[in-house]
Amino acid sequence: MPNNEAVLSVRDLSVYYGEFRAIKNISLSFQANKVTALIGPSGCGKSTLLRCLNRMNDLIPQAKVEGEVVYSQQDIYDPLVDPAQVRLHIGMVFQKPNPFPKSIFDNVAFGLKINGLTENIEDSVEKSLRSAALWDEVKDRLNESAMTLSGGQQQRLCIARTLAVEPEIILMDEPASALDPIGTLAIESLMRDLTERYTIVVVTHNMQQAARVSDETAFLMMDEDRAGYLVESGKTDNIFQNPQDERTEAYITGRFG
Amino acid sequence: MTDENFNKQYDLAPHSRGRRTKSVIFYLLLLTAIGVSFTGLLSLIIEIGREGLPWLSWHFLTEFPSRFTEKAGMKSAIMGTVWVISFTALIIIPVGIGAAFYLEEYAKKNLLSKIIEINISNLAGVPSIVYGLLGLSVFVYYMGLGRSVLAGALTLSLLVLPIVIVVSREAIRTVPESHKQAAYALGANRFQVVYKVILPQAIPGIMTGTILALSRAIGEAAPMIAISALVYLTFVPTNPLDRFSVMPIQIFNWISRPQDGFRGLAAAGIIVLLITLLAMNALAIYIRNRTQIRSEE
């Protein structure tokens, strides 16, 4: 059931790549069982921010993070926290579908196997594929290679793969941008269905998509030093119909971007 | 790669006779170079075939060497090669893969990894006889392994390890970054990413590299002579600490004998060696082609 608590909060977050500051002092909250969209012009740090939410940014060698990302009353950047554990709770779907060159079943089962969650694995795989609206299309060919699926199906497979480890939050980095319009619609519809049980944060450069799909929206921009910062955030309807900041209005009405 | 069509257009421009003559002469020079190298290879193959084929027989493969050329065979050398190369493979596969993974997935880009990389490329240029001296000193005497199969295998491993490492690194690099990211995002730790995502995809390349390394090792005589110090052997090894000979050494032994028959024996031995190498390289090419067809990305 929907509730209005913040399930994930970002407090005064700054991200540096070596000397370069990519994100400047962002504070933001993400509400449970809602879709929050991160929008803004290219290079303003949306993807960087997203990657911080499940410590995927750790994989970049010179990346350094200041500030806090709070989940379950704990800063996930606390040195005692295991990033791999964080990612079991906060999953990620990428821009270009990236299924492993394995069978459909093995793709979905991968996260379960490596984390030792192999009890009733076939049931878990089926459940995840159903939640990703892919089960009917693949139930007869689970042992076929994932590479035989279409682009849209592959992306739904990646979503099923993420759902298998039962995260609470799902991060999506422009999940439909590599897909055709039909695939895009399928993903957007899936996103809305998933909010029943999950919280979604999606980065998108497509404003119409943000308006269609999200409950909350955050608008980011780049300053003169190319550091990203938060301009405005709030309910999607308010942002799009009644923006508080004139820069927001300019972006939304297409005067730049 | 140069734009051939573009170049061809401009070659039609009219020039003075002197310039055109020079161009013709130069082109003939190029063809001569091709001719010389091709002739060299061809005469080598023909000569070896001519001398060696009459001596090839099943008997040749299964008999021990002998003073009498009619009775002589390559058995001890072939079995010795099998023993040494098997142990070499057992060593270079884990060590080479481990080193490649360390350099690609674990190491930070610091001075230490730079030194390791410079080392690997330097070692590739050290003469093979120096490896023989190293093996003699360290494995045969200092570690007390004696002039054994194991000492030979260890020496060859050090010699060809750079090949395995370089090729394995390339194979690891072909695995798309996106697959690694997906695995990390599912909560995998670094070893799981290495073992469950990268390794399965990199195996064909790693196998190709291993086969190339082993085919280089099979042809090495100099370091093996330093280790084994024997050229005439009439038994096969039964354990890794036994003495041994290998095919190139046997060939060398036969070449060194002035009597007529031995020349043919040497050539026959060369044919066996070359066929072995051909088979190994064909296997490597087959593996490479099969995986190129299968990869969909």
Place this chain on the structure above:
Amino acid sequence: MQNTNLVNDPVRFKLGKRRGSLQEKIVGSIFFLCASVSIITTVAIVGTLLLQSIPFFQEVGVWEFLGGDRWSPILKPRAYGVLPLVLGTSLVAFISLLVAVPIGLLLAIFLSEYSPKRLRSILKPMLEVLAGIPTVVYGYFALTFVTPQLQNIFPDLMVFNALSAGLVMGLMITPMVSSLSEDAMTAVPQSLRNAAYALGATRREVATKVVVPAATSGIVASCLLSFSRAIGETMLVTIAAGATPKMTLNPLESIQTMTAYIVQLALGETPHGSLEYNTIFAVGLLLFIFTLAINLAGHFLVQHWKESV
């Protein structure tokens, strides 16, 4: 919340213990050890060569070694001047470069500037075959085929001689000169060629006056690395060039190279630890220093041309 899965147990999450961190550390250390084998190897090579040749230098002295022109460590009267071996090595290597550099360079120019695709797919495998043939085979070829043929031209040619070995070694290292030079040439930007063609140059002129000069450091590097290979080559010279160290520049005579000497001793009965035994490490050390210096120069040049492209 929907999850009954242990994975989402908040208590377990809060503890934050790094799962499998011990396994991670062990695996990382094992992989590091594998990578450090290369450093250990280098240290072992240098250490072995130095340690084993020090007793020799203590008895014979560096100057007699480097400056003496007679090498006879086994037969009396003993002499320990290494120059004959160095000269023998250099003579054979020089002859091989005389063959390999022109042919290799011409092949490289052909492959890079002239060759149609079909011919390329024949030439490149041919070169790979030449490069992959074990050196005993080349030794056999030199001794049993090249030498008799040459004796028709040079009746004075000895059975073991530097010329046959040098010529065949030239054939052997041609692929190395060719492929490294070709890399350097294909890296030259097409825009340079276009500029020359636009000024009316012929293909020959573009190749010889634009591409080759632009690829000079890469070509020189290929020659250096091939020279190093020629110096370090063992079996070919052991079989075909002879076992008689001499101060001669006459390629028709038999000589002995540094590498062939080491093989000779390794096959002999010299007792471990004796002065004669240690000579192979002294010669080996000299060989290692030569090849290391040339290789470093070659790699430095390769870096240089890679950066300038």
